[in-house]
Amino acid sequence: MISQIPINLFRFLLLLMAQVLIFSNAKFSSFINPYIFPLFILLLPFETPRWLMMLIGFFAGLTLDIAVGSAGMHSAACVLIGYLRPFLITVITPKGTEFEISPNVYAQGPTWFAVYLGVTMLVYLTFYFLIEAATFLNFFLLLLKIVTSTIVSVFFMFIFLYLFSSRKKRRFV
Amino acid sequence: MYNLFRFFVRYHLFILFLTLEVFCFLLIFRTKHYNQVAYIGIANSANGKLYSTVRSITDYLYLRRISDSLVTENASLRARLSESKIDNHVDSLRVLDTAGRYTQHFTYITARVIRNSVNQSSNLIFLDRGKLHGLTKQMGVVNANGIVGQVISITDNYAAVMSVLSKDFKVSAKLKKSEYFGNMHWDGVNTTSATMEEIPKHVPVKVGDTVVTSGFSELFPRNIMIGKVRKVNIQPDKNFLDISVDLSTDFGNLNYVYVVKNLKRNEIQTLDSLVVKE
Numbered sequence: 001m002i003s004q005i006p007i008n009l010f011r012f013l014l015l016l017m018a019q020v021l022i023f024s025n026a027k028f029s030s031f032i033n034p035y036i037f038p039l040f041i042l043l044l045p046f047e048t049p050r051w052l053m054m055l056i057g058f059f060a061g062l063t064l065d066i067a068v069g070s071a072g073m074h075s076a077a078c079v080l081i082g083y084l085r086p087f088l089i090t091v092i093t094p095k096g097t098e099f100e101i102s103p104n105v106y107a108q109g110p111t112w113f114a115v116y117l118g119v120t121m122l123v124y125l126t127f128y129f130l131i132e133a134a135t136f137l138n139f140f141l142l143l144l145k146i147v148t149s150t151i152v153s154v155f156f157m158f159i160f161l162y163l164f165s166s167r168k169k170r171r172f173v
Numbered sequence: 174m175y176n177l178f179r180f181f182v183r184y185h186l187f188i189l190f191l192t193l194e195v196f197c198f199l200l201i202f203r204t205k206h207y208n209q210v211a212y213i214g215i216a217n218s219a220n221g222k223l224y225s226t227v228r229s230i231t232d233y234l235y236l237r238r239i240s241d242s243l244v245t246e247n248a249s250l251r252a253r254l255s256e257s258k259i260d261n262h263v264d265s266l267r268v269l270d271t272a273g274r275y276t277q278h279f280t281y282i283t284a285r286v287i288r289n290s291v292n293q294s295s296n297l298i299f300l301d302r303g304k305l306h307g308l309t310k311q312m313g314v315v316n317a318n319g320i321v322g323q324v325i326s327i328t329d330n331y332a333a334v335m336s337v338l339s340k341d342f343k344v345s346a347k348l349k350k351s352e353y354f355g356n357m358h359w360d361g362v363n364t365t366s367a368t369m370e371e372i373p374k375h376v377p378v379k380v381g382d383t384v385v386t387s388g389f390s391e392l393f394p395r396n397i398m399i400g401k402v403r404k405v406n407i408q409p410d411k412n413f414l415d416i417s418v419d420l421s422t423d424f425g426n427l428n429y430v431y432v433v434k435n436l437k438r439n440e441i442q443t444l445d446s447l448v449v450k451e
Contacts, residue, residue: 083186
């Protein structure tokens with residue numbers, strides 16, 4: 001369990017730099033705001049206690065908030081997905097599956113990950129954009145923004161996953 | 174008491190979740206006011222340094238475009254010099270003494286954009302100029318193509334600008350041809366278009382008409398380009414036209430901007446307060 005700390009810390013820094021320097025700076029369009037930073041919370045070990053996950057989510061989100069200057073918005077969304085993550089994992093994983101320590105794209109497979117990332121990012125971005133806009137005006141445009149941003153975010157997350165996941169054989173306990 | 178204790182043990186995760194969310198929302202609502210949000214972004218100068226370093230590297234990629242825009246601007250300024258005009262003044266009876274005729278009203282401070290966004294619902298632009306360079310809050314920001322925004326918070330070395338692409342930004346604009354004026358604000362969707370309001374229905378407005386600043390606010394001088402009319406909607410139930418304007422500034426591509434310093438601002442504000450008193 002201890003060995004997980006440096007890996008996750010490294011992933012945190014990498015994702016933060018990528019988010020702040022590349023994705024929050026690149027100007028794709030007003031409908032495409034990719035956020036790959038939440039991947040840090042989504043890749044925490046399965047056995048992380050839930051209270052710890054929320055606290056980590058809160059502080060990670062706060063760091064991103066300070067870096068991009070959005071006070072509390074990302075923290076709120078990160079705490080939400082930290083809270084919902086365990087429910088989602090039990091729902092989408094077939095019974096009797098053996099787990100790695102952390103979610104791994106080679107162990108769980110791309111389909112599992114597509115559902116996992118798709119649902120969490122949809123929740124994350126809906127929550128985030130609603131807070132940011134603070135209004136239901138232009139509801140259709142908001143919806144479009146959420147959907148396109150989710151698709152693009154998941155796409156970039158998959159690139160990250162295939163670049164940085166270890167291709168270890170699955171352990172049988 | 175025991176039941177209460179059991180309740181806490183049973184729902185401790187949900188309670189933690191709610192506590193954290195409440196805290197986040199307190200943070201959001203406390204800082205909803207723009208200035209503080211902007212302050213967090215640039216307050217720690219490490220952040221500002223990081224952005225200016227990144228910017229100084231990426232600047233090389235845009236050197237060509239920057240120099241092109243500077244040359245065009247120089248050419249248009251040169252055309253305004255008295256040397257490039259013919260004096261048609263033939264009134265020989267009066268000698269015009271121009272020495273005391275003009276006083277400086279606006280000066281411009283150049284600044285470099287170190288960070289910019291266009292995809293939020295309120296966009297901020299960070300500049301590498303601050304208090305030490307003579308900037309204050311509530312100064313207008315323009316570039317060669319048109320208006321850019323308004324300074325909303327500053328530190329010693331950096332400034333945060335509320336871009337025209339913000340839901341809180343408003344500017345007093347007028348139609349160049351007919352001189353009718355109204356408020357203009359961003360439409361919240363497209364990075365190239367804004368909405369102009371309060372133009373009465375009888376005013377003839379054509380697609381392609383130029384919209385410029387009115388000079389009624391202390392932020393911008395008169396006749397700074399804002400954009401061109403893209404579409405005019407006439408709604409039968411309203412007394413005013415609904416005009417959509419194509420912004421002339423390309424917000425996705427900002428490098429150097431000018432911060433407008435209004436030398437007569439204090440005087441106008443004094444006048445304002447005098448009027449209120451009476």
